[in-house]
Amino acid sequence: MESAINSNQIVRKCKIGKNTKIWNFVNLYGCKIGSDCKIGSFVEIQENVEVGNKVKIGSHTFICENVKIEDGVFIGHHVVFINDKYPRSTNETGELKTEIDWISLRTVIKKGASVGSNATLLAGITIGKNSIVGAGAVVTKNVPKDVIVAGNPAKIIRYLNEIQK
Amino acid sequence: MESAINSNQIVRKCKIGKNTKIWNFVNLYGCKIGSDCKIGSFVEIQENVEVGNKVKIGSHTFICENVKIEDGVFIGHHVVFINDKYPRSTNETGELKTEIDWISLRTVIKKGASVGSNATLLAGITIGKNSIVGAGAVVTKNVPKDVIVAGNPAKIIRYLNEIQK
Amino acid sequence: MESAINSNQIVRKCKIGKNTKIWNFVNLYGCKIGSDCKIGSFVEIQENVEVGNKVKIGSHTFICENVKIEDGVFIGHHVVFINDKYPRSTNETGELKTEIDWISLRTVIKKGASVGSNATLLAGITIGKNSIVGAGAVVTKNVPKDVIVAGNPAKIIRYLNEIQK
Numbered sequence: 001m002e003s004a005i006n007s008n009q010i011v012r013k014c015k016i017g018k019n020t021k022i023w024n025f026v027n028l029y030g031c032k033i034g035s036d037c038k039i040g041s042f043v044e045i046q047e048n049v050e051v052g053n054k055v056k057i058g059s060h061t062f063i064c065e066n067v068k069i070e071d072g073v074f075i076g077h078h079v080v081f082i083n084d085k086y087p088r089s090t091n092e093t094g095e096l097k098t099e100i101d102w103i104s105l106r107t108v109i110k111k112g113a114s115v116g117s118n119a120t121l122l123a124g125i126t127i128g129k130n131s132i133v134g135a136g137a138v139v140t141k142n143v144p145k146d147v148i149v150a151g152n153p154a155k156i157i158r159y160l161n162e163i164q165k
Numbered sequence: 166m167e168s169a170i171n172s173n174q175i176v177r178k179c180k181i182g183k184n185t186k187i188w189n190f191v192n193l194y195g196c197k198i199g200s201d202c203k204i205g206s207f208v209e210i211q212e213n214v215e216v217g218n219k220v221k222i223g224s225h226t227f228i229c230e231n232v233k234i235e236d237g238v239f240i241g242h243h244v245v246f247i248n249d250k251y252p253r254s255t256n257e258t259g260e261l262k263t264e265i266d267w268i269s270l271r272t273v274i275k276k277g278a279s280v281g282s283n284a285t286l287l288a289g290i291t292i293g294k295n296s297i298v299g300a301g302a303v304v305t306k307n308v309p310k311d312v313i314v315a316g317n318p319a320k321i322i323r324y325l326n327e328i329q330k
Numbered sequence: 331m332e333s334a335i336n337s338n339q340i341v342r343k344c345k346i347g348k349n350t351k352i353w354n355f356v357n358l359y360g361c362k363i364g365s366d367c368k369i370g371s372f373v374e375i376q377e378n379v380e381v382g383n384k385v386k387i388g389s390h391t392f393i394c395e396n397v398k399i400e401d402g403v404f405i406g407h408h409v410v411f412i413n414d415k416y417p418r419s420t421n422e423t424g425e426l427k428t429e430i431d432w433i434s435l436r437t438v439i440k441k442g443a444s445v446g447s448n449a450t451l452l453a454g455i456t457i458g459k460n461s462i463v464g465a466g467a468v469v470t471k472n473v474p475k476d477v478i479v480a481g482n483p484a485k486i487i488r489y490l491n492e493i494q495k
Contacts (some may be wrong), residue, residue, distance in 0.1 A: 008175075225374070230462075
C-alpha cells in the first residue's frame with residue numbers, strides 16, 4: 001500500500017509491508033513500516049520514521065521524525081517520542097520556527113525491546129536490545145541492552161539476566 | 166445501542182446503557198457500558214471491559230481488555246490501563262504474539278473512585294472505593310479505599326477522612 | 331473560519347485567526363485561537379480557551395476549559411491540562427455532576443513559554459514567561475519565568491540565564 005486516504009484513516013506517502021494491520025483514526029505520513037506489524041488507533045507517525053518487521057504500536061502513540069524502530073519491538077499505548085531538546089514556537093527573531101530552525105535528534109529502539117505505555121522518550125535516546133522501559137517512565141538518557149528501567153527520570157531497576165536465573 | 170458505525174465514531178458489538186453519551190472519534194468494541202455515562206473523544210475501549218453507571222471517561226483515555234470500572238467512577242483524560250506485565254511483540258520462537266501467548270491481568274476501579282488525568286495503572290491493580298489517583302501518577306500496586314495517591318511510583322499522600330475533619 | 335465540520339475535523343463555534351493550520355482528527359469547540367498557529371492531530375480544545383498568536387500545539391494534546399495560552403507558546407504532544415482539583419463523577423447526592431457542581435480553576439501559560447510533551451499541568455497553574463516545562467513533568471504549583479522544571483512533582487532544574495552565560 002503506497003497511499004490510502006479514507007474518512008477515518010490517513011496514510012499518505014508511506015511504504016507499508018505485507019500483513020501489516022493499521023487501525024482506524026491514524027495519521028501516518030512519509031514513513032516506512034515493515035511486514036507483520038500492528039498499528040493501533042489514534043496513532044501518528046511522522047516523516048522519516050523507519051519501523052521494522054513484527055512491531056506492535058499501541059493506540060495513541062506519537063512517533064516523531066527521525067525515529068528508528070527495529071524488528072520485533074513492542075511500543076505500548078500513549079508512548080511519546082521527542083526529537084527537539086529545547087522546543088520553542090518562535091525563533092530568536094520572533095517568527096514562527098520552520099524546518100530550518102530545527103535540530104532534530106535521532107532516537108533508536110533496538111531489536112526486541114519493549115517500551116511501556118505512557119512512557120516519554122527524550123530526544124536523542126537509544127534503547128538497547130531486549131530492554132524494557134516501564135510504563136509511565138520518562139527516559140532522559142540511553143538505556144543499555146537487557147535491562148528494565150522505570151521512574152521519572154528512568155533508572156535501571158533490574159537486569160534481565162537476573163530474572164531468567 | 167448494540168452497534169453503530171459512522172465516519173467518525175466506531176462502536177462495534179458493544180452494549181451501551183440509557184442516556185449514555187459518546188463523543189466523536191471513539192473506538193469502542195466488545196465492551197459493556199452502563200447508563201448515564203459520558204465517554205469523551207479519542208477514547209478506545211477494548212473487548213471484555215465492563216463500565217458501570219454514572220461513569221465519566223475523559224478524552225484520549227485507553228481502557229484495555231479485562232478492566233472493570235464500577236458505578237460513579239471518574240476516569241480523567243489520557244488515562245492508560247495495562248493488562249500485560251512484561252509486554253513483548255514476539256514470543257520465544259520469534260513469531261508475532263497472539264492471544265494464546267498472553268496472560269492478561271485484571272484491573273478493578275471500585276465504586277466512586279477517581280483516576281486523575283494522564284495517570285498510568287499497571288497490570289493487575291485494584292483502586293479502592295472513593296480513592297483518588299492524582300494526575301500523572303504511575304500506580305504500581307493496589308490502592309486501598311479512601312486515600313489519595315500521587316507520584317511515580319504512586320504513594321499515599323493523604324487519607325480522605327483527614328480532609329473531611 | 332467561524333465553524334466547519336467535515337468527516338475528520340470538528341471545529342464548532344470557534345474563532346480561528348489568519349494562517350492558522352488545523353490538522354485532521356481534531357475536536358475544537360467554543361474556543362478562540364489566534365493567527366499563525368499550528369494545531370496537530372487528535373487535539374481537543376474545549377470552550378472558553380484562549381490561544382494567542384504563533385502558538386504550536388502538538389498532536390494528542392487536551393486543553394480544558396479556562397486555559398489561556400499567550401503568544402509564541404509551544405505546547406508539545408500529549409500535554410494534559412486540568413481545571414478541577416478533586417474530580418468526581420457524581421455529586422454528594424449521588425447524581426451525575428453538572429456544570430453547577432464544578433469549580434473550574436484557571437491555568438495561564440505566559441508569553442514564549444514551552445510545555446514539553448506528555449507534561450501534566452494540575453488545576454490553577456501559571457507557567458511564567460519563557461519558562462520550559464520538561465517532557466513528562468507533572469506540574470503541581472506555579473512556575474516562575476525563565477526557568478526549566480522537570481520531574482514528578484516538577485522542580486526547578488535550571489535557570490535560563492545560566493544557560494545563556
